[in-house]
Amino acid sequence: MTSFGYTLMTEQRGPRELVADAVAAEQAGFDFEVMSDHYFPWLDEMGHAPYAWSVLGAVATATEHVPLMTYVTCPIMRYHPAVVAQKAATVSLLSEGRFTLGLGAGENLNEHVVGRGWPTADVRQEMLDEAVEIIRDLFAGGYVTREGAHFRVDSAKLWDRPDEGVPLAIAVSGTQSVQRYAPVADAMVAVQPEADLVRGWDAAAGADLPKIGQQPVSWGPDADAATDRAHALFRWFGGGWKVNAELPGTAGFAAASQFVRREDVAGAIPCGPAVDGVVEAVRPFVDAGFTHVALVEVGGQMQPDFCEFARMRLLPALREEFGKAEQPGIGVRRG
Numbered sequence: 001m002t003s004f005g006y007t008l009m010t011e012q013r014g015p016r017e018l019v020a021d022a023v024a025a026e027q028a029g030f031d032f033e034v035m036s037d038h039y040f041p042w043l044d045e046m047g048h049a050p051y052a053w054s055v056l057g058a059v060a061t062a063t064e065h066v067p068l069m070t071y072v073t074c075p076i077m078r079y080h081p082a083v084v085a086q087k088a089a090t091v092s093l094l095s096e097g098r099f100t101l102g103l104g105a106g107e108n109l110n111e112h113v114v115g116r117g118w119p120t121a122d123v124r125q126e127m128l129d130e131a132v133e134i135i136r137d138l139f140a141g142g143y144v145t146r147e148g149a150h151f152r153v154d155s156a157k158l159w160d161r162p163d164e165g166v167p168l169a170i171a172v173s174g175t176q177s178v179q180r181y182a183p184v185a186d187a188m189v190a191v192q193p194e195a196d197l198v199r200g201w202d203a204a205a206g207a208d209l210p211k212i213g214q215q216p217v218s219w220g221p222d223a224d225a226a227t228d229r230a231h232a233l234f235r236w237f238g239g240g241w242k243v244n245a246e247l248p249g250t251a252g253f254a255a256a257s258q259f260v261r262r263e264d265v266a267g268a269i270p271c272g273p274a275v276d277g278v279v280e281a282v283r284p285f286v287d288a289g290f291t292h293v294a295l296v297e298v299g300g301q302m303q304p305d306f307c308e309f310a311r312m313r314l315l316p317a318l319r320e321e322f323g324k325a326e327q328p329g330i331g332v333r334r335g
Helices: 015-029 053-060 081-094 109-116 121-139 174-180 195-205 223-240 251-257 264-270 276-290 300-320
Strands: 003-008 032-035 068-070 099-103 146-147 152-156 168-171 185-187 210-220 292-297
Touching: 003 015, 003 300, 015 032, 015 053, 015 300, 032 053, 032 292, 053 068, 053 081, 053 121, 068 292, 081 099, 081 121, 081 152, 099 121, 099 185, 109 292, 121 168, 121 174, 121 264, 174 195, 185 195, 195 210, 195 276, 210 251, 210 276, 251 292, 264 300, 292 300
Parallel strands: 003 032, 003 292, 032 068, 068 099, 099 168, 168 185, 185 210, 210 292
Antiparallel strands: 146 152
16 A cells, blocks of 8 residues: 655745645645755756745644655755754654655755765765764754764754654665665655665565655646646656766756657656546556655646645545555654
């Protein structure tokens, strides 16, 4: 049985609209909500990038019961891990324990703004390792002082934090990252429905921990218009994540995606009003063993109508096909 979530995509909505979307998605019956954490949109056409943590604070108080999560925050450059721990603890308290901190090694698109240069992938992984240790230590309470290869922490302490800490979900992309983070994370994040990732994660971390994926959708009453919208706003995904992590700005993504065809996008993203297309797009995640799938409606202005479509038709169809999770939350802590 699978939980189905809603993505608050900061690259395509303003802050007030995101809060309204979060309320609408909760009322529509989505099992959880995730939020991207960007400084830039992927393409200029997307048009937004508000500060995710301010929006999360508002979402935490505007919603009532839906679990929340960052998908994902990079704690290695733009944010110091000690500050990420403080932000996550505060959002967890505001939401009364509904928050999971999703972490990843980030993209140059967002991290270059602090002017420190963009490290190689192996260095970024080392930095994420160290950041996770700092965040875990601060969630545990007490003072933290350490001097590592990448970060220094001087007598840091979280004065307002949930006693039980905050669950951590960590993004993985292959065998190495699974082996690296399964022992220290409470949930797995991945963007591709790869069964090998799930099997490796379950072997290292336990099958009872969440595995969270994400599937774009371009919903609308006119399939051609929905396809045009998906191509205009989401063609950036065509380069794959190894490329996407390296490009420094929207101009780079525009250039890299200029040869992505309309039919390429339509082959990866269900476009139009049909429920069946979304069900079939989600199926590979379910078959691979993912416990949670967050949907992304790629058109910013379509969010209210998409939430109503989900309430009336899409979520009932997904649950009929794949079952309804008894405990849809993502905030599972390891025993």
